[in-house]
Amino acid sequence: MKQIVFISGKGGTGKSTIVASLSLLAQSKIIADCDVDAPNLHLLLKGKRIQEEDYFGAEHAVIDSTVCISCGLCTKVCRFGAISKVIEVLPLKCEGCGACVLTCPVNAISLMKQKTGETYVDSTTRGTFSHALLDIGAEGSGKLVTEVKENLFGFADGENWAFVDGAPGIGCSVIASITGADAVVVVCEPTQSGKSDMERVLGVARHFGISAFVCINKYDLNLRVTSAIEFFCEKTGIPVIGKISYEPKIVKALQALQTPVEAGLTTVVREIERLWNRLKTELTMRKQ
Amino acid sequence: MKIAVLSGKGGTGKTTVSASLAYALQSSQYIDCDVEEPNGALFLKPLIKHFAPVNVRVPKVDEEKCDGCGICSRICRFNAIAVVKGKVLIFPEICHHCAACVIGCQQNAIFEVERSIGVIEADAKGRFMQGRLNIGEPITLPIIKQLKQSLRSDIPVILDCSPGASCTVVQTIEGCDYCILVTEPTPFGLHDLKIAVSLVRKMGLPFGIVINKAMQEDQTIQTYCGQHNIDILMEIPYKREIAESYSKAMLPVHTSEDWKYKFVQMYDRIKGGRVS
Amino acid sequence: MKITVSATGNTMDSQIDQRFGRAAAFVFVETDTMDFEAIDNAAAASSGGAGIAAAQLVADKDVKAVITGNVGPNAMNVLNAANIGIYKVGALTVKENVELFKKGELERISKTVPAHFGMGNK
Numbered sequence: 001m002k003q004i005v006f007i008s009g010k011g012g013t014g015k016s017t018i019v020a021s022l023s024l025l026a027q028s029k030i031i032a033d034c035d036v037d038a039p040n041l042h043l044l045l046k047g048k049r050i051q052e053e054d055y056f057g058a059e060h061a062v063i064d065s066t067v068c069i070s071c072g073l074c075t076k077v078c079r080f081g082a083i084s085k086v087i088e089v090l091p092l093k094c095e096g097c098g099a100c101v102l103t104c105p106v107n108a109i110s111l112m113k114q115k116t117g118e119t120y121v122d123s124t125t126r127g128t129f130s131h132a133l134l135d136i137g138a139e140g141s142g143k144l145v146t147e148v149k150e151n152l153f154g155f156a157d158g159e160n161w162a163f164v165d166g167a168p169g170i171g172c173s174v175i176a177s178i179t180g181a182d183a184v185v186v187v188c189e190p191t192q193s194g195k196s197d198m199e200r201v202l203g204v205a206r207h208f209g210i211s212a213f214v215c216i217n218k219y220d221l222n223l224r225v226t227s228a229i230e231f232f233c234e235k236t237g238i239p240v241i242g243k244i245s246y247e248p249k250i251v252k253a254l255q256a257l258q259t260p261v262e263a264g265l266t267t268v269v270r271e272i273e274r275l276w277n278r279l280k281t282e283l284t285m286r287k288q
Numbered sequence: 289m290k291i292a293v294l295s296g297k298g299g300t301g302k303t304t305v306s307a308s309l310a311y312a313l314q315s316s317q318y319i320d321c322d323v324e325e326p327n328g329a330l331f332l333k334p335l336i337k338h339f340a341p342v343n344v345r346v347p348k349v350d351e352e353k354c355d356g357c358g359i360c361s362r363i364c365r366f367n368a369i370a371v372v373k374g375k376v377l378i379f380p381e382i383c384h385h386c387a388a389c390v391i392g393c394q395q396n397a398i399f400e401v402e403r404s405i406g407v408i409e410a411d412a413k414g415r416f417m418q419g420r421l422n423i424g425e426p427i428t429l430p431i432i433k434q435l436k437q438s439l440r441s442d443i444p445v446i447l448d449c450s451p452g453a454s455c456t457v458v459q460t461i462e463g464c465d466y467c468i469l470v471t472e473p474t475p476f477g478l479h480d481l482k483i484a485v486s487l488v489r490k491m492g493l494p495f496g497i498v499i500n501k502a503m504q505e506d507q508t509i510q511t512y513c514g515q516h517n518i519d520i521l522m523e524i525p526y527k528r529e530i531a532e533s534y535s536k537a538m539l540p541v542h543t544s545e546d547w548k549y550k551f552v553q554m555y556d557r558i559k560g561g562r563v564s
Numbered sequence: 565m566k567i568t569v570s571a572t573g574n575t576m577d578s579q580i581d582q583r584f585g586r587a588a589a590f591v592f593v594e595t596d597t598m599d600f601e602a603i604d605n606a607a608a609a610s611s612g613g614a615g616i617a618a619a620q621l622v623a624d625k626d627v628k629a630v631i632t633g634n635v636g637p638n639a640m641n642v643l644n645a646a647n648i649g650i651y652k653v654g655a656l657t658v659k660e661n662v663e664l665f666k667k668g669e670l671e672r673i674s675k676t677v678p679a680h681f682g683m684g685n686k
Contacts, residue, residue: 010298012298095386102363102388136483171425193537207423255473367614369616372648375645
């Protein structure tokens with residue numbers, strides 16, 4: 001099975017739309033949504049729930065007030081400002097490092113597992129689909145992303161492809177999303193910010209030694225920046241495997257929870273098919 | 289007044305709104321807290337004069353004092369230390385800088401050294417500031433913390449957040465006076481708006497909504513806001529020209545006095561407390 | 565000699581796990597007697613440092629060699645520092661690999677895969 005992760009650097013470039021479209025065009029695949037903060041793919045894939053679990057992805061300090069002598073050493077030692085002056089743990093700040101546990105002279109503090117989200121696995125007409133939702137304000141997005149992928153592969157049944165819809169940015173969620181990938185596809189838009197963000201996220205792929213490809217979405221919005229992106233990619237040896245037209249009808253389709261494929265937007269669909277064919281060719285040519 | 293601009297969903301227009309607001313207000317401070325992918329500079333075009341590395345502390349072992357007991361590797365909750373055959377191996381990229389290992393070492397053999405995970409850049413007067421995470425680094429929080437140490441209290445401060453609703457966003461919006469939530473009229477936009485609303489409510493912060501790429505035919509966001517008593521501060525219409533200008537790093541406020549006025553009005557409304 | 569094999573299960577007949585850091589389990593085998601013990605790999609759940617934690621886990625058991633499929637750079641660092649030989653799997657089950665090891669027919673691994681390679685691969 002080949003794992004392809006779709007990332008963007010900048011948010012809102014169309015990753016989910018493309019992944020959902022590919023889920024209709026490709027054969028033999030499983031799918032994951034690794035944007036656990038603000039997952040969207042499930043809105044388009046509409047499946048039947050086959051697994052739902054609480055995820056305990058963090059530990060927080062818990063202070064036993066009956067033992068605590070209010071010496072305040074824990075407050076001083078905490079690097080994250082997670083213990084208040086009145087010796088209360090502020091959960092939104094606690095990273096579960098245990099420094100306070102070690103410091104407390106009366107052993108009043110312990111670390112307890114915290115629920116940080118929920119994971120879901122759905123059976124859809126387009127393949128098994130793994131996703132999750134991070135609890136509001138919780139930490140550990142990267143860990144939850146890892147869990148989404150572990151769940152996905154737990155349900156794998158000899159499919160050829162795994163499509164992963166990644167998170168925006170370049171931090172821990174994205175790093176966790178791209179690990180183990182056979183390739184990443186950076187979906188960018190031809191805007192100055194889009195190009196700048198694309199360059200940074202390509203740097204992350206390079207840092208971790210993962211093959212990368214670029215797809216320019218809404219390319220005809222600004223042909224100049226599109227050219228600049230193509231030039232950059234050529235200079236750095238990154239194949240541009242797809243260019244998709246700016247099509248306002250896609251927004252209307254998404255509002256009806258339809259991908260361009262279901263909405264019959266033939267130009268865009270043909271462009272996505274071309275992207276898919278090119279990707280398949282590139283991956284069968286390359287050896288990991 | 290400290291105003292944070294967040295969204296939940298990426299690409300809805302946080303930078304559009306925050307940069308426009310900072311530009312329209314003229315005497316304001318803009319802080320780009322999307323340290324993974326900062327974009328504000330493309331639109332506000334500051335002249336960067338100050339650079340400051342963001343350093344974090346990571347452990348180092350004094351081999352003379354170390355007895356190879358391995359307690360440090362068991363204490364570290366983040367797998368950043370391994371001890372094999374009496375040798376201590378430290379993996380600084382995944383270190384969370386908590387110093388638990390320093391505290392736990394019975395021989396006082398661990399001390400801390402600094403390493404850089406990113407940089408903060410500012411213009412001459414500190415009216416524009418941005419943080420940038422080094423590529424390959426997973427953790428953003430220390431940069432946000434450092435950025436927030438330079439917030440002005442005499443002029444409005446606009447903080448541009450990263451997308452999502454995770455700990456990075458929490459750190460950015462904490463302590464702010466007001467939150468502007470930017471959304472778009474799509475099912476994705478609404479879904480993620482609800483997440484962002486839950487977050488600001490959980491943190492007890494007053495907030496209002498800006499609907500970007502608004503369309504006459506789709507009133508789902510307006511309906512949701514009406515049902516939940518949420519204030520709509522502004523609607524920016526979906527127009528190809530606006531999208532094209534954005535692609536060239538131009539904002540409506542750059543070319544239209546009308547838009548500048550709208551943003552100033554929005555600020556006045558927020559400041560006057562006539563919202564939420 | 566005590567060695568370990570990254571595995572998908574807890575017995576000598578279990579299939580091997582190609583991954584090291586995120587292997588499902590490790591089967592520790594005393595090559596002279598073929599006595600064995602299996603431990604679930606707690607490191608597999610980490611989002612970062614799984615290879616490090618797994619390497620620490622096996623090093624703590626005083627093994628002389630690890631038989632696995634892929635090793636990332638951090639794990640290799642730790643295993644090298646612990647003077648633990650790393651060998652590439654040559655068969656399907658734990659038992660078969662131990663037999664091959666005893667006959668000296670397994671290749672050593674000296675090149676690592678990119679970091680995090682095992683995430684999501686089986």
